[in-house]
Amino acid sequence: MIHVEGLTKYYGDICAVDHIDLDIHKGEIVGLLGPNGAGKTTTLRMLTGYFTPSAGRIQVKDSDMNEDPLSIKQSIGYLPESAPLYQSMLVYDYLDHVARIRGLRGDERFQRLQALTDLCGLREIMHKPIATLSKGLKQRVGLAHAMMSDPEILVLDEPTSGLDPNQIVEIREIIRRIGTEKTVILSTHILSEAEATCDRIVIINKGRIIVDGTTRELTTGRQRAGRIQLALQGAEADAARRLLETVTGVQSAEIEAGPDGAILQATVTCRPGTDVRADLYGAIKATDWVLLEMIRETQTLETLFGELTRES
Numbered sequence: 001m002i003h004v005e006g007l008t009k010y011y012g013d014i015c016a017v018d019h020i021d022l023d024i025h026k027g028e029i030v031g032l033l034g035p036n037g038a039g040k041t042t043t044l045r046m047l048t049g050y051f052t053p054s055a056g057r058i059q060v061k062d063s064d065m066n067e068d069p070l071s072i073k074q075s076i077g078y079l080p081e082s083a084p085l086y087q088s089m090l091v092y093d094y095l096d097h098v099a100r101i102r103g104l105r106g107d108e109r110f111q112r113l114q115a116l117t118d119l120c121g122l123r124e125i126m127h128k129p130i131a132t133l134s135k136g137l138k139q140r141v142g143l144a145h146a147m148m149s150d151p152e153i154l155v156l157d158e159p160t161s162g163l164d165p166n167q168i169v170e171i172r173e174i175i176r177r178i179g180t181e182k183t184v185i186l187s188t189h190i191l192s193e194a195e196a197t198c199d200r201i202v203i204i205n206k207g208r209i210i211v212d213g214t215t216r217e218l219t220t221g222r223q224r225a226g227r228i229q230l231a232l233q234g235a236e237a238d239a240a241r242r243l244l245e246t247v248t249g250v251q252s253a254e255i256e257a258g259p260d261g262a263i264l265q266a267t268v269t270c271r272p273g274t275d276v277r278a279d280l281y282g283a284i285k286a287t288d289w290v291l292l293e294m295i296r297e298t299q300t301l302e303t304l305f306g307e308l309t310r311e312s
């Protein structure tokens, strides 16, 4: 449904989004998860056609953003992080105004407002001024606005930011309800939020995708970047580092001499989704070193995300 290739955005010298490739399928609820400044908002703004990428390509169904931005924009509803609403208007008047701008007339407009009232739980507040609503209720009005044209894709930037726990649960329920019929992409910097709402989680850090998997896969821990601890006898530190770093899938190797000097402790960091144990063993077997230990550390989504968040 959405195909993104090499998507890149520079603000001056700052690379906010760095060659992102992403395919989003019809009916998925995808969470773009990342610490502050990871590039989530910039990515969403490019997907919705509000920002022009510095490089890369966005295709939605059969349309290309460069060639047919209007038809893509029409198929996407977008709720930015601070949705601007006319505070002095009644909810009904505001949504009616949005419906008119979107070209809905007569019965069609009435039907659409009814449907959105039900979908977003607005019945009790339709005749209240927007300024008097809680943040959670305002967010529901914003959702109704984003859904006015009945778009196939809904993009939400930090939809639960600043809401209290009850309001968060209510918004999540509405998003899941919308997600039964639509494709939803939302950003969040809260891991539990992505786990609770999304079918798939894409973790973005420093403008790059570092993890992409279904919520089930990621929470049950199959797809992991990992670290492997090795104890080697008879190896020299530099030679060990060089050899280990030549193994496909190894990102880096750190070597520490053991207490008696004869045993080296090596910590090998692997690329996400790889299992390098067999290749490590093969490489070591070809030397005259003795492999005393090989222990795989697993890295949960929580520890991975915690590390990223601490780093930033």
Ligand SMILES: Nc1ncnc2c1ncn2[C@@H]1O[C@H](COP(=O)(O)OP(=O)(O)OP(=O)(O)O)[C@@H](O)[C@H]1O
Pocket (backbone or CB within 6 Å): 011, 014, 015, 016, 034, 035, 036, 037, 038, 039, 040, 041, 042, 043, 189
């Ligand atoms: N208009 C801008 N001009 C210059 N730099 C910007 C601009 N907008 C964002 N950036 C920078 O680009 C990077 C990505 O920002 P972005 O807002 O996309 O991240 P984010 O993941 O949405 O963060 P947050 O959760 O804090 O909103 C950050 O380093 C940010 O400082």
